Amino acid sequence: MNLSRKAFLRVSCFSLLGAAMRKTAAAFGSTFSRKVQWGMAVDIRKCARRPECTACIDVCDQAHNVPRVPDKRHEVRWIWKDTPEHAFEGEDFRYSSIAKLPVMLMCNHCDDPPCVRVCPTQATWKREDGIVAMDWHRCIGCRYCMAACPYESRSFNWVDPRPYIKTANPEFPTRTKGVVEKCTFCVERISQGREPACVEACPEKALIFGNVMDANSEIRRMLSSRDHVTRKPELGTGPNVFYLL
Amino acid sequence: MKRAVYSILTVAGIAVLAGAAARDAAVLRWLAVVVPYAAFATFVLGMSWRVTVWSLSPAPFRIPTVCGQQKALSWIKPDRLESPPDTLAVVGRMALEVLLFRSLFRNTRMTLREGPRLVFGENKFLWLGAMAFHWSLLVILVRHLRLFLEPLPAIVLAAEKLDGFFEVGTPVFYVTDAVVVVGLLYLFQRRLRDPLVRYISLFTDYFALALLAGIAFSGIWMRYFGRVDITGIKEFALGLATFRPVALPAPSDSFFVHLILVSTLAAYFPFSKLVHMGGVFLSPTRNLANNNRARRHVNPWNYPVRVHTYEEWETEFRDKLEAAGLPLERK
Amino acid sequence: MPSPRPEELVQIQYRPPAKEWLDTPVEFRKGTYCYSALPKNLQYLGFPNPRDWQPTDADWKLPKDWKRIILEGMRDRLNRFRSFRLFMDICVRCGACADKCHYFIGSGDPKNMPVLRAELIRSVYRRYFTLTGRLFGRLAGARDLTEDVLKEWFYYFYQCTECRRCSVFCPYGIDTAEITMMVRELLNLVGCNINWVMEPVANCDRIGNHLGIQPHGFKDSIDFAASELEELTGVHVEPSINRKGAEILFIVPSADYFGTPHYYTFLGYLALFHQIGLDYTFSAYASEGGNFGLFTSHEMMKRLNAKVYAEARRLGVKWILGGECGHMWRVMHQYMATMNGPAEFLEPPVSPITGTRFEHARSTKMVHICEFTADLIHHGKIRLDPTRNDRWNVTYHDSCNIARVVGLLEEPRYILRHVCNQFHEMPENTIREQTFCCGSGSGLGTDENFEMRMRGGFPRANAVRYVREKYGVNLLTCICAIDKATLPPLLEYWTPGVEVAGVHELVGNALILDGEKERETDLRGEPIARKGVLVHA
Amino acid sequence: MRDRPVIYGGLAVFLAVITLPFWRGIESGVTTKGPELARPATARQCVASTEFMKSSHMLLLMEMRDQAVRSGDPWYVGAGHGTYTISLTGTCLEQCHGSKTEFCDRCHDYAGVAPGCWSCHLDAGHSTGSLTAMRSSR
Known part of the structure; x- marks a missing residue:
């Protein structure tokens, strides 16, 4: 090859620089330059109209073959209900009208998800459309993500889940023992242009799904017109599940 | 160095010849059947002949190399495995030796420092390399039974499951595939790098390693890169096993190279140092108990020898015995 | 000052030469080989090809058909010894043995690596006895048997002390001692042997011991020892010789009643047996425990060893007790019963003092003195005053054969812990089964071989030096007659200020005898210096 | 002796x-006759040639998997220019080959291969049956 030393150094320098810049851009770019960031708004009061309703949970579990393990320690959950006190730790809801209302919880699909940062195999990653997705083929069950997630959105399959799935959905895989799982905003439905199953199933239309980067989307209109909170905003993870007060 | 290069060239030559032969379909058909049978027959007969020859020479004396406290006084704890007092303990010692390479584990490295001061340091790498290589080879052999047996016994499936434990990739990555290569490369470079070991190494020492490495590489190539029709190969293998040979699936250059290298190894085995596989079981310094004084060992060829008897001795030294006042047999 | 000096000797080059080992014929250098056997010794024993010659001669005056003799001898031995055939076949040249041999450590000569020492004959085996060797020759590591090869054998197989250390580390247990024994047998077939082995063998066969001490001289030595013991302790002992009806026949290496420091150990035996009232006798006919036949051939070993059982039978004893000796115990432990047994005319050994049945010796009927004494101490049958050995700071050298053939490791240590107050082990890679040879075993302890002995003993001496510097050790104890003879000059050479003694010398010092006088000196006649007590000059 | x-x-x-x-x-x-596979139930043509699928279907599946999961693109264009939804259970099995036991398992059992696919992906034919039993039968 006919490459002078100088040329070689120049090429090396540029390629090194280029690589460094790409890295830097990747670090910042994700949060700022995203065109799509799917998000969810939960209307707490609408949801509370039917305190006993579990339609969203049922449809999610059915669609994704989420096992119903009776042993609480081995529970697997994608969407679940909890008290505001627990859901919004640090907020003072003592005298608020929503103090006693149940709150729907799920993965926040954060702007800067700590679970993604810690995953050693990139089994969890943030997609272009902002969904914090999971590749169960890659998950090695190390549970770093569970430790990193401040919202307890992730569950580990301590036991083989199959015996705890009543009627399986053949369209969706189950998981095996030793794998972590969580809400994926129904990526399989989004790719077909459909809304998440829970949104569709909610009888009160309490769940609003949409692109929060799009100023004209329903969810943005909702968020701009109503007071809302997110879970543990002080952590800087940038949750994309919003709770309308 | 020269010998190492020659050994690699020899193995490469065999592989290239096999590859060239595989070009001609008729030759391939013929060789793929004749060579494995001939090699396997050589292996079986050769090893049987070896062991028989060994067995025909008796072990006239019980000569264990004792590596621990003997069993003598009841209040001193014997080291049963290093100085086995009975057959059971011998079995234990042999198991340690054959399965875990006990003696090699003892290995040390001597260095002479200023002073002069001799220092004996730990040196377990040879043991580690040998263990890595041999155990991987065993697992790989067991795994290969999947091509020769139908239906498959549980042990073969278990070996595969264990070997593919990490469930990485498809076809699943076998740990032993990597370990066996690492082991072989370590053993090979050790022969080259250590000046003393290089000095004692013969062509055959390098050749055996190069041949095994060739087999490993061709196998890895087939599994992870070259792609072969595995059911077709199993049909071929079962054809050999049931004496109803069938044609190789096409294309099969890489498989044929693998097959020829394995056949070379099998045929070479009984005539090389590789017979240590069987020999280790027969080693009289390891497989005999240290109970010489408790149980008499019989030497089948124990022949009478000329002894300077007491009578002859007394006759010769009679005056001196008398003068010293020592008792005499014949007055 | 001996030449070469230690500083020169320790300049050891461990890098092998550029030339292949097959192309480097042996060079006999003064101080590294032993002189040939005198014809009279071979003639007496009926060994082939007695003649005047030396290894440095160009012409070794070999028989015309020496090659045929060697090859037929090889074939015969391959058929008779599985060890030999197997060890020719299965070596993989892994090199684990390389730096385990004391001669290699001390000389750096690559042909002193056990693997290469064995290759010297293995290459010939391949050439004449294997298919690959015949077909591929040098490529398969085979070579023709030539006079140069024979000379190489002579040089290097008389540079192996049959200590078996390599065998401990070999993954297949290949024992160079076994190979050395075969090659020495082969060399004997064409009359290539050394005088320092053959003269003791001839003496032992004819007179009864290596040193050639005739019966009256033997009796004088023992009487002298008895009177000296009386002088030292005030106790009168009366050892018996060739006494029929004694319970026990006591066999020691002949150096014990003649050599120094063996002699003090001998005094220790006498004192001990007297104190416990043992009914034992010596034999003038079998007045040698050692057996240089082991270093000659299996047949010669058997010839010499036969006297022990013959004498035990003639004297009508119940069992045999053996003194401190290394290679003697190799023969007694591994060969005696097989070669000259079964000893049905004897009884399984029982200690008359403690009643202990020595079950481990029930077939051979021979007990080691350390087993016997340890048993006495364990049962509290003797009273000991370890302070009498306070001037000694003691370490213990495992003799190769005692450690790697018998496995007698704890018994002598048990005794030492009861007879002295200061005891320190040498580093762990140099003791027990990993013990280093004195460098002069298997008949190589002769003065013309001085340089090689110092080289071979270097690892042992180095370990002694370590404990001398670290703990102030000044006495090396051992239970081998060759050690006692060759370790003093070795330590003098490498690490002056450490003396050598047998274990039973210390037993004799510490033993409280009934009716003894105030013991002012130890068995060496030197003042007893108790710790904290004024030391006499 | x-x-x-x-x-x-x-x-x-x-x-x-x-x-x-x-x-x-x-x-x-044992015979040297290899496993016989049930022909595809409905489909006429596979996404790739038989020879390729025999030796390398697992690589194709991996490629499809990564495309669907990592890139979120569930459409695969096969050799015959047909477009397929990437779905092991839905497409490969239900739409084309019909039965895991009659198709996949035949060769896998023969060659002693136990791919981990079926510990998560469901066998359409057995989706309503006992899931645990299905897994234990490989």
Whole structure:
């Protein structure tokens, strides 16, 4: 090859620089330059109209073959209900009208998800459309993500889940023992242009799904017109599940 | 160095010849059947002949190399495995030796420092390399039974499951595939790098390693890169096993190279140092108990020898015995 | 000052030469080989090809058909010894043995690596006895048997002390001692042997011991020892010789009643047996425990060893007790019963003092003195005053054969812990089964071989030096007659200020005898210096 | 010699083990006929040639998997220019090959391969049956 030393150094320098810049851009770019960031708004009061309703949970579990393990320690959950006190730790809801209302919880699909940062195999990653997705083929069950997630959105399959799935959905895989799982905003439905199953199933239309980067989307209109909170905003993870007060 | 290069060239030559032969379909058909049978027959007969020859020479004396406290006084704890007092303990010692390479584990490295001061340091790498290589080879052999047996016994499936434990990739990555290569490369470079070991190494020492490495590489190539029709190969293998040979699936250059290298190894085995596989079981310094004084060992060829008897001795030294006042047999 | 000096000797080059080992014929250098056997010794024993010659001669005056003799001898031995055939076949040249041999450590000569020492004959085996060797020759590591090869054998197989250390580390247990024994047998077939082995063998066969001490001289030595013991302790002992009806026949290496420091150990035996009232006798006919036949051939070993059982039978004893000796115990432990047994005319050994049945010796009927004494101490049958050995700071050298053939490791240590107050082990890679040879075993302890002995003993001496510097050790104890003879000059050479003694010398010092006088000196006649007590000059 | 029976016994065991394929093959009456697969239920053409699928279907599946999961693109264009939804259970199995036991398992069992796919992906034919039983049968 006919490459002078100088040329070689120049090429090396540029390629090194280029690589460094790409890295830097990747670090910042994700949060700022995203065109799509799917998000969810939960209307707490609408949801509370039917305190006993579990339609969203049922449809999610059915669609994704989420096992119903009776042993609480081995529970697997994608969407679940909890008290505001627990859901919004640090907020003072003592005298608020929503103090006693149940709150729907799920993965926040954060702007800067700590679970993604810690995953050693990139089994969890943030997609272009902002969904914090999971590749169960890659998950090695190390549970770093569970430790990193401040919202307890992730569950580990301590036991083989199959015996705890009543009627399986053949369209969706189950998981095996030793794998972590969580809400994926129904990526399989989004790719077909459909809304998440829970949104569709909610009888009160309490769940609003949409692109929060799009100023004209329903969810943005909702968020701009109503007071809302997110879970543990002080952590800087940038949750994309919003709770309308 | 020269010998190492020659050994690699020899193995490469065999592989290239096999590859060239595989070009001609008729030759391939013929060789793929004749060579494995001939090699396997050589292996079986050769090893049987070896062991028989060994067995025909008796072990006239019980000569264990004792590596621990003997069993003598009841209040001193014997080291049963290093100085086995009975057959059971011998079995234990042999198991340690054959399965875990006990003696090699003892290995040390001597260095002479200023002073002069001799220092004996730990040196377990040879043991580690040998263990890595041999155990991987065993697992790989067991795994290969999947091509020769139908239906498959549980042990073969278990070996595969264990070997593919990490469930990485498809076809699943076998740990032993990597370990066996690492082991072989370590053993090979050790022969080259250590000046003393290089000095004692013969062509055959390098050749055996190069041949095994060739087999490993061709196998890895087939599994992870070259792609072969595995059911077709199993049909071929079962054809050999049931004496109803069938044609190789096409294309099969890489498989044929693998097959020829394995056949070379099998045929070479009984005539090389590789017979240590069987020999280790027969080693009289390891497989005999240290109970010489408790149980008499019989030497089948124990022949009478000329002894300077007491009578002859007394006759010769009679005056001196008398003068010293020592008792005499014949007055 | 001996030449070469230690500083020169320790300049050891461990890098092998550029030339292949097959192309480097042996060079006999003064101080590294032993002189040939005198014809009279071979003639007496009926060994082939007695003649005047030396290894440095160009012409070794070999028989015309020496090659045929060697090859037929090889074939015969391959058929008779599985060890030999197997060890020719299965070596993989892994090199684990390389730096385990004391001669290699001390000389750096690559042909002193056990693997290469064995290759010297293995290459010939391949050439004449294997298919690959015949077909591929040098490529398969085979070579023709030539006079140069024979000379190489002579040089290097008389540079192996049959200590078996390599065998401990070999993954297949290949024992160079076994190979050395075969090659020495082969060399004997064409009359290539050394005088320092053959003269003791001839003496032992004819007179009864290596040193050639005739019966009256033997009796004088023992009487002298008895009177000296009386002088030292005030106790009168009366050892018996060739006494029929004694319970026990006591066999020691002949150096014990003649050599120094063996002699003090001998005094220790006498004192001990007297104190416990043992009914034992010596034999003038079998007045040698050692057996240089082991270093000659299996047949010669058997010839010499036969006297022990013959004498035990003639004297009508119940069992045999053996003194401190290394290679003697190799023969007694591994060969005696097989070669000259079964000893049905004897009884399984029982200690008359403690009643202990020595079950481990029930077939051979021979007990080691350390087993016997340890048993006495364990049962509290003797009273000991370890302070009498306070001037000694003691370490213990495992003799190769005692450690790697018998496995007698704890018994002598048990005794030492009861007879002295200061005891320190040498580093762990140099003791027990990993013990280093004195460098002069298997008949190589002769003065013309001085340089090689110092080289071979270097690892042992180095370990002694370590404990001398670290703990102030000044006495090396051992239970081998060759050690006692060759370790003093070795330590003098490498690490002056450490003396050598047998274990039973210390037993004799510490033993409280009934009716003894105030013991002012130890068995060496030197003042007893108790710790904290004024030391006499 | 007393040890000869032991040596020959050991040799016999060794020979028995290494000739296992011969006598096991003869004993179990094994044939050299490989597995026979059920033809695809409905589809006429596969996404790739048979020869390629025989040796490398697992690579294709991996490629599809990464495309669907990592890139979120569930459409695959096959050799015959047909477009397929990437779904092991839905497409490969239900739409084309029909039965795991009659198709996939035949070769896998024969070659002693137990791919981990089925510990998560469901066998359409068994989706309403016992999931646990299905997994344990490989």
